[in-house]
Amino acid sequence: MNQARNVLLKMWNEPNLPTPKLPEQVAKDIRHFFHFTHVKTGVKSLRYALLTQSLAVYVCPDIDALALQAGAFVGPGRIAIDARSFCKKMIVPFEREYLSGISGASQDPYVSKPLRRPRIDPEAPVKNRSAWKALYRVLAYINELPDSEARQARAKEVFLAIFQALRSALHKISPPADLSKREIPLERLLDLVRAFLHEQSDLGARPQYTVYAFLRAFNEIAKVYGRLEVSKATEADEARRRLGDIVIYDQRGKVKLVLSVTHWLDEHKLQEEVDKARQHGIREMVVVATRIELPETHSADEEWPEVVWYTVDAFLRPLILAVDADIRHRFVEAMYNVLREFGEIPSLQRWDELVRRHLLK
Secondary structure (H helix, E strand, C coil), rough: CCCHHHHHHHHCCCCCCCCCCCCHHHHHHHHHHHHCCCCCCCCHHHHHHHHHHHHHHHCCCCCCCECCCCCCCCCCCCEECCCCHHHHHHHHHHHHHCCCCCCCCCHHHHHHHHHHEEECCCCCCCCCCCHHHHHHHHHHHHHCCCCHHHHHHHHHHHHHHHHHHHHHHHHHCCCCCHHHHCCCCCCHHHHHHHHHHHHCCCCCCHHHHHHHHHHHHHHHHHHHCCEEECCCCCHHHHHHCCCCCCCEEEECCEEEEEEEEEEEECCHHHHHHHHHHHHHCCCEEEEEEEECCCCCCCCCCCCCCCCCEEHHHHHHHHHHHHHHHHHHHHHHHHHHHHHCCCCHHHHHHHHHHHHHHHCCC
């Protein structure tokens, strides 16, 4: 079970998944299950089966991809597992945690009638025969090879295609339709931001994207910047080359302001940012942090006085109040767009969940 979870997490956290190599019919059959905007009867449970059976063979290639129950008949050298139990322990919690219930949020998918049989038979009487046969074709494609390593390779390609379909669907996450009709109180919006930043992503990119999204929304109204650039690079050599986490350029393309955005700002981190600015000849810089731990008596380098620092809250609050109330809706929408553009799908999911919790209830 641990191996299966590790496979799920490793693939999900990989930002650039390779293009799966599948026959066109198999690829088409997989896509059949992930048209979430055109929901069809009898597809949801089969979607779980596609996920579960392909993952099982990817983790253990001796598993028969078409067997649904531990007592199912299988050929020589093959094994059958309790797919229902495997799904409940692996796919269901993973979907709940990372996929926002996009496959259907079922707690026990295999309890559905089409899957309550020992084995997937293409001629079995089911409601949605086209979906059932598509499921059979994909799993039979995995199953048909006699060599276990070859079956595992096919299962990996199938699972890769499934993940890409899920990511594509999640990319379409957008602000709730009725949000535009509601006023957004300042404190609710700031509570939303605090909750989002409190849960740090693996690369710590959420603070950068939050400040960047707000500046984009601000510039849509103020139109005072030429362009904005954001970076989430964490490698030391890359950090030396870039000017800052966010760079603001004027209309002529000249650097207007550099912002460093970090989760935690202490004396060491501040000095590091000042040294970096000095190396690039930058005399004015803003440091924005989720958490600041500096002595009350601490002041900027006397030879480098144009460096100021704020918490995210202190940076956003006066700007939100000073600009037309439309900035609040623009900011929320900009966060969706920025997270989607940079492929931060888990963060996009979480932002959407928090928006609904803090702004719609």
